[in-house]
Amino acid sequence: MHYTWTLRLSVALAFAVTSLVHGAEYRAASGAVVITPEGPLWAGGYASRTKPVSEKVHDLHAKGLLLEDGQDRRFLLISLEVITLPAPFVDSVTKRISEAHGLTREQITLICTHTHCGPPLHAIEDRIIYPIDDTQVAALKRYSEVLEGKILSLTAELMGDLQPAHLAFGNGTAGFGVNRRNNKESEVGKPGFVAQGPVDHDVPVLRVTDPDGKLTAVAFGYACHATTVELYQWSGDYPGFAQAALEASHPDATAIFVTGCGGDINPLPRRELRLAQEYGKSLADAVDDVLQTPMRPLTGPIRSQLERISLDFDTLPTRETLQADLKGDDVYHARRAKILLEQLDKGIPIAPNYPVPIQTLQIGDSLNAIFLGGEAVVDYSLRFKKELGKESTWVATYANDLCAYIPSERVRAEGGYEGGKAMVYQGRPAPWAPGLEEKIVNEVHRQLSSTVTTE
Numbered sequence: 001m002h003y004t005w006t007l008r009l010s011v012a013l014a015f016a017v018t019s020l021v022h023g024a025e026y027r028a029a030s031g032a033v034v035i036t037p038e039g040p041l042w043a044g045g046y047a048s049r050t051k052p053v054s055e056k057v058h059d060l061h062a063k064g065l066l067l068e069d070g071q072d073r074r075f076l077l078i079s080l081e082v083i084t085l086p087a088p089f090v091d092s093v094t095k096r097i098s099e100a101h102g103l104t105r106e107q108i109t110l111i112c113t114h115t116h117c118g119p120p121l122h123a124i125e126d127r128i129i130y131p132i133d134d135t136q137v138a139a140l141k142r143y144s145e146v147l148e149g150k151i152l153s154l155t156a157e158l159m160g161d162l163q164p165a166h167l168a169f170g171n172g173t174a175g176f177g178v179n180r181r182n183n184k185e186s187e188v189g190k191p192g193f194v195a196q197g198p199v200d201h202d203v204p205v206l207r208v209t210d211p212d213g214k215l216t217a218v219a220f221g222y223a224c225h226a227t228t229v230e231l232y233q234w235s236g237d238y239p240g241f242a243q244a245a246l247e248a249s250h251p252d253a254t255a256i257f258v259t260g261c262g263g264d265i266n267p268l269p270r271r272e273l274r275l276a277q278e279y280g281k282s283l284a285d286a287v288d289d290v291l292q293t294p295m296r297p298l299t300g301p302i303r304s305q306l307e308r309i310s311l312d313f314d315t316l317p318t319r320e321t322l323q324a325d326l327k328g329d330d331v332y333h334a335r336r337a338k339i340l341l342e343q344l345d346k347g348i349p350i351a352p353n354y355p356v357p358i359q360t361l362q363i364g365d366s367l368n369a370i371f372l373g374g375e376a377v378v379d380y381s382l383r384f385k386k387e388l389g390k391e392s393t394w395v396a397t398y399a400n401d402l403c404a405y406i407p408s409e410r411v412r413a414e415g416g417y418e419g420g421k422a423m424v425y426q427g428r429p430a431p432w433a434p435g436l437e438e439k440i441v442n443e444v445h446r447q448l449s450s451t452v453t454t455e
């Protein structure tokens, strides 16, 4: 214990001295690159799609924010306007970033906005949810390779562009997220309608300014699926419109959406492009409100950690149940059964668990940011903020591996789409077993209370 305090004190002192020397406590760089597919490509999200997409509402982007503290500790956030983020893609990109720039894996987070008018990246589950042939699979693979190159170029640009910066954090509010498990879509907005079920309407905002106080970047979140529209046109949905609105009103700044725990939350009402624009505008207005009020300055060292925790599946399918699925009427169960049977035929057993990445970023004692893998439901956001304090806690998901829905224990026990049924579309062999929430929560607390602060 004595050693720990000594260590913390010496790191804090070293940091304070460096801050005094350089004036600004941090250095930061931000930027964006267009990632709109160039040729026709399958769009993600809706199983009902029947053809690829080749037109756009607006461009899709990869956004990057690189932070560095006074002791050269860095953190890179990349936010992508795509629908999926498969582990092999993330592993490949982060390995190449580490090799090129010396960032450790813990210092990089990749997150996707989960726009349902964005491309899926190449992964085996593409063949379960989408009726696509080998040509389309090859096109998705090519797109993933091009995207990887663009992320590496963006990172190189940021590494060469670090400038003195001040950081601050605050929370705003936007009201369009509705719990989709507890409310009928057709009822929302009718006279007398009162939404039921948990939601998180907070809008966390990280402000990055230069020493003159000019806004250079703003990262912001919201806990809601990007599912306002289902178009045969590329679109960032409401997060894309929010980013565009903020960059229009702050032309020198990069606006970066960091997806919140909206696994069970939809923007309602929906299904019209004007609504995606309206929700984007209301989110941008919420961010602007926060920017115009005094925000809490962030101080202290940047620390980040990442662990993959093994979450168990419930009862696995047997060869017999898979063979029955293969002959059954449900096309998705049949597609999954085909893949799993091929795996068994190769002598590879079905894994009884899956390693879900859990990452945290701490900025001094003033901000704890949590990046959960998968599509975590809103209960996680509400729980972490209750346990850790809303003023200094930012909970994000869709990070580092969009492997499956991550229900809370409540949602898992209730069942339904996010509780277990969606696993088939995501290529997982079974719903999660009980106990996942405690494992996730314990890992987050372990990381945040850990005292690994030295280089």
Ligand SMILES: [Zn+2]
Pocket: 114, 225, 263, 375
């Ligand atoms: Zn989703």
